Amino acid sequence: MIAIAEFLLPLNPGLWLIIGAFVAILLPQSLSRWFAIIFPILLIPFLLSLNFGNHGTVSFLNYQLETFRLDALSRIFGLIFLIASALGNLYAVGDVVDKLQRCAALTYAGGALAAVFAGDMITLFIFFEIAAVASVFLIWARRTQKAFSAGMRYLIVQIGAGVILLTGLLVHFSATGSIDFNKIGLHAPGGILIILAFGIKAAFPLFHNWLQDAYPEATISGTVILSGFTTKLAIYALARSYPGTDLLIWIGAIMTAFPIFYAVIENDLRRVLAYSLNNQLGFMVVGIGIGTEMALNGTISHAFCHILYKALLFMSMGAVLLRTGTCNGSDLGGLFKTMPWSTSFCIIGAASISGFPLFSGFISKSMILTAVSAEGYWGVWLVLLFASAGVFHHSGIKIPYFAFFAHDSGLRPKEAPWTMLLAMFIAAVLCVGIGVYPAPLYAMLPYVVEYQPYTAYHVINQLQLLMFSALAFTVLMLTKIYPPELHSTNLDTDWFYRRGIKSLIVWGAQNTIAFNKFCYGIASKSVSELIDNVKQLSAEPGILSRTPALGSSVAWISALLLIILLLILY
Amino acid sequence: MKDKANANKEYNRDHPHWLDNKRNINRIIYALYLICTALFFSDFFYHKHVSFSFESWFGFYAVYGFIMCVGLVIGAKLMRIILMRREDYYDSDS
Numbered sequence: 001m002i003a004i005a006e007f008l009l010p011l012n013p014g015l016w017l018i019i020g021a022f023v024a025i026l027l028p029q030s031l032s033r034w035f036a037i038i039f040p041i042l043l044i045p046f047l048l049s050l051n052f053g054n055h056g057t058v059s060f061l062n063y064q065l066e067t068f069r070l071d072a073l074s075r076i077f078g079l080i081f082l083i084a085s086a087l088g089n090l091y092a093v094g095d096v097v098d099k100l101q102r103c104a105a106l107t108y109a110g111g112a113l114a115a116v117f118a119g120d121m122i123t124l125f126i127f128f129e130i131a132a133v134a135s136v137f138l139i140w141a142r143r144t145q146k147a148f149s150a151g152m153r154y155l156i157v158q159i160g161a162g163v164i165l166l167t168g169l170l171v172h173f174s175a176t177g178s179i180d181f182n183k184i185g186l187h188a189p190g191g192i193l194i195i196l197a198f199g200i201k202a203a204f205p206l207f208h209n210w211l212q213d214a215y216p217e218a219t220i221s222g223t224v225i226l227s228g229f230t231t232k233l234a235i236y237a238l239a240r241s242y243p244g245t246d247l248l249i250w251i252g253a254i255m256t257a258f259p260i261f262y263a264v265i266e267n268d269l270r271r272v273l274a275y276s277l278n279n280q281l282g283f284m285v286v287g288i289g290i291g292t293e294m295a296l297n298g299t300i301s302h303a304f305c306h307i308l309y310k311a312l313l314f315m316s317m318g319a320v321l322l323r324t325g326t327c328n329g330s331d332l333g334g335l336f337k338t339m340p341w342s343t344s345f346c347i348i349g350a351a352s353i354s355g356f357p358l359f360s361g362f363i364s365k366s367m368i369l370t371a372v373s374a375e376g377y378w379g380v381w382l383v384l385l386f387a388s389a390g391v392f393h394h395s396g397i398k399i400p401y402f403a404f405f406a407h408d409s410g411l412r413p414k415e416a417p418w419t420m421l422l423a424m425f426i427a428a429v430l431c432v433g434i435g436v437y438p439a440p441l442y443a444m445l446p447y448v449v450e451y452q453p454y455t456a457y458h459v460i461n462q463l464q465l466l467m468f469s470a471l472a473f474t475v476l477m478l479t480k481i482y483p484p485e486l487h488s489t490n491l492d493t494d495w496f497y498r499r500g501i502k503s504l505i506v507w508g509a510q511n512t513i514a515f516n517k518f519c520y521g522i523a524s525k526s527v528s529e530l531i532d533n534v535k536q537l538s539a540e541p542g543i544l545s546r547t548p549a550l551g552s553s554v555a556w557i558s559a560l561l562l563i564i565l566l567l568i569l570y
Numbered sequence: 571m572k573d574k575a576n577a578n579k580e581y582n583r584d585h586p587h588w589l590d591n592k593r594n595i596n597r598i599i600y601a602l603y604l605i606c607t608a609l610f611f612s613d614f615f616y617h618k619h620v621s622f623s624f625e626s627w628f629g630f631y632a633v634y635g636f637i638m639c640v641g642l643v644i645g646a647k648l649m650r651i652i653l654m655r656r657e658d659y660y661d662s663d664s
Contacts, residue, residue: 455619467609
């Protein structure tokens with residue numbers, strides 16, 4: 001017993017959270033919802049009290065599994081995952097979720113958390129997949145046919161990425177004999193497969209659309225919870241195993257730029273946020289690609305801030321969806337009158353994602369940009385600057401403007417339930433707190449921070465960029481050049497598997513049927529001709545109706561044997 | 571439709587808000603113009619720590635932010651021509 005206890009204690013906090021998921025099912029509904037909030041909060045002091053190092057080494061089939069590796073990188077991701085889980089579950093109280101959804105939310109967060117603390121690739125793989133499977137229930141819990149189909153597509157992509165990860169780790173293991181989850185790099189055996197798996201989960205360009213497809217179809221609180229974990233876990237995994245990989249700089253730069261074009265024309269405001277989530281991941285991927293200490297610090301702090309402000313933005317749009325039944329920009333507007341708190345929290349989230357000075361995005365994103373310019377990548381830097389201005393344009397202005405202001409939709413919904421407002425309030429306080437006083441966050445980063453975000457030129461330059469971006473929005477609005485919000489679907493890469501492959505299969509099937517008919521026609525025609533011929537021959541005096549004499553048969557057989565004999569001899 | 575508009579009017583009359591007044595919205599817009607002008611000319615008054623030479627051009631951040639955002643919107647608008655479909659485009663799948 002003692003040996004088992006020594007192995008398992010301290011247990012990976014992610015496993016605690018998964019155990020908590022089952023406790024939440026057993027408790028009565030009124031207790032269970034508060035348990036889901038308090039339990040992750042209780043795990044925070046537990047996590048912070050532990051020393052760095054490998055806890056919980058387990059032998060499994062001759063492998064040494066490091067089930068709980070605690071270092072600066074895993075601790076900060078673990079901390080934000082616990083905060084996000086508690087906030088998400090607090091918000092979910094207002095959404096009145098059933099126990100299944102609560103269990104899924106805790107298992108999902110637990111899986112992601114456990115994966116962060118994995119010291120080897122097998123543990124990582126197992127918990128990554130537990131998180132993937134649990135998360136789909138947050139989509140299916142919406143219980144619509146659309147959500148079911150989107151969840152199915154989401155699950156196929158997630159499990160597909162898992163299979164690629166497993167293949168990569170097997171290739172890596174068979175060549176190197178190591179399952180360690182440390183720096184891998186592109187040139188290691190299996191390195192390309194592993195980065196591909198992480199890349200799919202981090203929504204790399206062309207593999208991104210599972211995110212925009214599935215997240216807006218999830219339940220109100222489900223989307224808030226989903227926005228925190230899967231992609232950031234992938235960012236963590238990339239930061240752990242591929243820092244300084246040049247390829248990631250270019251991938252990340254594309255990722256920051258292209259989703260914002262979609263965000264401008266998308267009508268569903270939660271889908272707009274999904275596109276801007278994708279864009280924010282791009283900044284982190286660039287930071288990992290640069291790979292210097294400052295760039296990695298920037299990436300990690302940006303992931304931390306991003307989880308908070310993105311959750312806050314999804315929360316405010318969820319409140320709108322709950323109270324009005326829609327999240328379409330074209331149907332909303334003028335809600336600030338009856339939902340003033342949600343409006344204010346949304347604006348704080350918008351200011352944070354845009355990187356306004358005194359808000360959280362400013363102190364993290366600027367570190368990545370400075371790291372990029374320090375390495376001299378001027379092209380990438382210009383793309384990131386464009387993306388920063390674009391974020392303000394579509395997330396910072398468009399989201400609050402079309403939901404809460406713009407034209408008066410005539411909707412007069414009630415303010416959000418108090419638990420939702422409390423969750424938004426805490427997230428907003430954290431966003432502003434980190435922005436005003438970033439030192440505690442900087443102190444937790446893996447490398448020493450020698451970076452000062454609040455310098456005169458830095459603040460002024462950022463304000464110039466943002467205010468002129470706002471000016472552009474205003475001018476385009478006043479001149480009516482800005483595209484109106486329209487009920488529409490915009491084609492993205494999901495078209496290829498939702499329509500392209502389907503059309504191909506339908507086309508293939510139709511042609512197969514036609515070909516089949518054609519062959520059948522020929523065959524049946526020739527068979528009936530054959531039957532006719534045989535009939536003619538069999539009828540008197542046809543050749544087949546004769547009865548040959550026995551003697552002639554013997555002559556024929558002898559002739560045949562003679563031919564075979566001759567063939568053998570020569 | 572007319573009832574809805576009347577109800578809106580009544581609601582706005584009963585719950586007045588300073589943003590209902592068109593003049594206040596214009597004031598916000600003028601304030602934005604003023605802030606932008608001030609920020610643009612603030613380039614005279616501080617020392618830039620540049621990594622790239624183009625960063626030191628006068629008003630670089632302001633001009634870049636404005637032009638790129640206009641470009642973004644026009645680009646996105648053009649994308650609609652190719653990519654936009656009916657809202658129920660995929661509905662037959664499920």
